[in-house]
Amino acid sequence: MERLKSLIREVPDFPKPGILFKDITTLLSDAGGLRQAIACLADPFRDVRIDKVVGIESRGFIFGAAVAERLGAGFVPARKPGKLPAPTVRIDYALEYGTDALEIHEDAVERGQRVLIVDDLLATGGTARAAADLVTGRGAEVHAFAFLVELDALRGRERLAAHDVFAAVHY
Numbered sequence: 238m239e240r241l242k243s244l245i246r247e248v249p250d251f252p253k254p255g256i257l258f259k260d261i262t263t264l265l266s267d268a269g270g271l272r273q274a275i276a277c278l279a280d281p282f283r284d285v286r287i288d289k290v291v292g293i294e295s296r297g298f299i300f301g302a303a304v305a306e307r308l309g310a311g312f313v314p315a316r317k318p319g320k321l322p323a324p325t326v327r328i329d330y331a332l333e334y335g336t337d338a339l340e341i342h343e344d345a346v347e348r349g350q351r352v353l354i355v356d357d358l359l360a361t362g363g364t365a366r367a368a369a370d371l372v373t374g375r376g377a378e379v380h381a382f383a384f385l386v387e388l389d390a391l392r393g394r395e396r397l398a399a400h401d402v403f404a405a406v407h408y
Contacts, residue, residue, distance in 0.1 A: 241273060245259050246260040261386070274405065276307075282304075282381065289313050289345070289352045291371075292315065292355050292356070293315045293354070294317055294320075296358075298314055301355035318340055323342050326371060327339070327340045330364070330367035341375075347376065348376030353381055353383060357385045358384060358386045360388050362397050366396045381402065382400055384402070385406060
């Protein structure tokens with residue numbers, strides 16, 4: 238995991254003063270790092286039945302689709318409102334300073350399916366919790382969450398306590 242951590246660039250004062258942004262684009266541009274990151278996210282779930290992988294917009298799409306392929310599962314994009322073409326279900330959720338929303342297609346997951354939710358970063362857990370609520374609202378089961386990076390001090394894992402949470406890199 239130290240190799241993955243070494244490939245993540247830290248950008249001070251982005252997107253605002255006082256924030257030390259963890260930029261994964263440097264990891265994505267390294268072929269070996271990208272391959273290792275995908276393996277780290279997929280391997281803990283190789284021997285478990287996963288029917289669908291939900292990737293959260295937008296960097297969750299990168300990892301989620303690759304993890305789905307490795308696990309032999311379908312991929313479901315969880316998107317910002319208005320981006321999906323067919324009928325959707327939506328959930329609004331609170332952020333530190335305001336609200337946001339996610340949508341999936343109405344037919345994206347089915348009752349009884351086992352779902353892995355994937356994103357690049359676990360911070361406060363609000364977006365991941367919303368994705369889980371979308372999935373369970375359709376009758377599917379959230380098996381676990383997988384994140385490339387977890388910001389431990391923000392305690393997002395606590396919002397996901399009812400599920401297994403895996404993170405490859407911790408800050």
